[in-house]
Amino acid sequence: MTTRPAAPVLLTYRPWRGQLHGPWHGIWAIARTSLLMLLRRKLFWALYAFSGMIFLFYFYGQYLQSWIAMQLNEQELRLGSGLVGITVKPKDLLELLKTALRLDGSGYTYRSFISFESQIVMIVQALAGSILIGNDFRFGSIPFYLSKPLHRWHYLGGKFLAVAVLINLMTTIPAIVLFIEYGMINSWDYYVDQWRLLAGILGYGAVLTVCLGLTLLATACGLRRIVPMIMAWTALFVFARLLGDGLAYGLGLNASWRLIDLWNDIYLVGNWCLGMPHGSIRPQPQPEYWEAALTLSGVCTICVVYLHRRIQAVEVVS
């Protein structure tokens, strides 16, 4: 007769002893969990795919231009025949394409790329706000977080980090990849000559991260649900733009009225980071760079103060 070994007793409480890290460790855990929740929503994958397509357009656009340039020689090409045929210099044609598409590794390339991408980011954020932070209020999760060895700023820091990772994965990091790609397929000197552009990309990314991140946290704390969030973001970034345009261009008031358009303010400061001339921004006239920076600083300060008060209030009553 064989005897079976006794099964291990699992249904008993086991004490745990181990090293605990500081509260900063919790920030990454909150950020990672928040990102996980966003990645699990199928709707977001359509937006990520769209964002990826924009990146691939720029990435292969740059590569294609370089490849075409290498295939061409100095000879003129005759397109068509007889009287209707024209003679073109391939290099001139390529230059024309470069100028039209702005895939020339200049500030214009990164400005337009980040500008396109950040519009997708804005849509993602309008949808993500209630998942990231609004649900914590709606479903009473705040006591779960605040009963741990964390300060409210750690909680907000975690949420902000999640937003920051999302924004930078869709804007700054792809823009840096484009920067690296352009240098690799053209000349290594590009990195040395255009190092300011790299700093500008990082600066534009930082402006987007701070402004959109704080605005998102503040609006999500207040509005919580997805539909009010979308309405608020539409008001902030679409209606405010229409109103600003109407006041500045329709009624011919001072260009400073455009400052109410936060999206334009972020764009202006991004242009400043990339070292773009003020006159290159369309339509004109535009507020000065410093005015836009000041407006964004004010908005961010209001968001921080609101967040401080909001989380404190919840801490007391929940």
Added chain:
Amino acid sequence: MEYLIDLQNVSRQFGDVEALRDVTLQLPPGRIGLLGPNGAGKSTLLKILMGLLPPSSGSGRILHHELTRGSGAANWELRRDIGFMPEADALVPGLKGVEYVALAGELFGMSRRQAQRRAHEVLTYLELEDARYRKLEEYSTGMKQRLKLAQALVHDPPVLLLDEPTSGLDPSGRSAMLRLLLQLGKDFGKSLVLSTHLLGDVEQVCESVVILLNGEVRRQGSVGELCARRQNRYRLQIQGDPNGFLEDLRLEGVELVHDNGRGEVRVAVPPDWITRTFFVLADHHGVAIRGLMDDDESLEELFYRVVGRT
């Protein structure tokens, strides 16, 4: 003596409202019930004990941590020694059970690997191992309660603060939860602070009790000490028709305090009463006394006596 909770004249005000008034408590480690009607200050006291709210005045210690007015490192250290089970659901929608408990572990400062391993252990102990990969939205009320207990236990704290742990549970779920709490307290040496409206929960689990009313401590101490010994009160369990028997008792000067109509009566006897008289009279009327017990004050009676209601 090392007290678990040692508060001296702790008060907390919210504007003009005084949520806690001169609370002085000295409670040794063990299983403590926190009783009081709505608005008595239980939640405020729990938050002060966790370092979430600073007291407006007064001082105190929880375990070996001083209560501070700030919200800095001292409070984080305090919260590492405490597991809090909130009354509200406090779940993070979209997560699975094991992810939720592991997240709690990481927030307490555990490494990711440790937190995940510990989450599996705790969920197994709380008999949620089959549901650990389910989304939190799919959990029943009883499972949610156990999950909230799991997230409080994940870092093995010496103290558990439990806010209405049996809220919303059916009788079997409630009984299972109370058994778990009792086991954690008795067998694994956890100190429990159980805030509840349900006196039965406190009676089953707790050794000592604090009764709060209007922000003040009205009673504190062990349940046995607080409930009054009543030398002249008995509880009788009778089999047979009790009417003649009770009538005779009345003639002997015994006061019928309560008759539940199902053969159990509570009586107050006159001084110099001889207990054997019950059996003599019962025998005379052909009824059997199946139980004769001292009728000491119950926790429920104590509670209503303290809060001034019947």
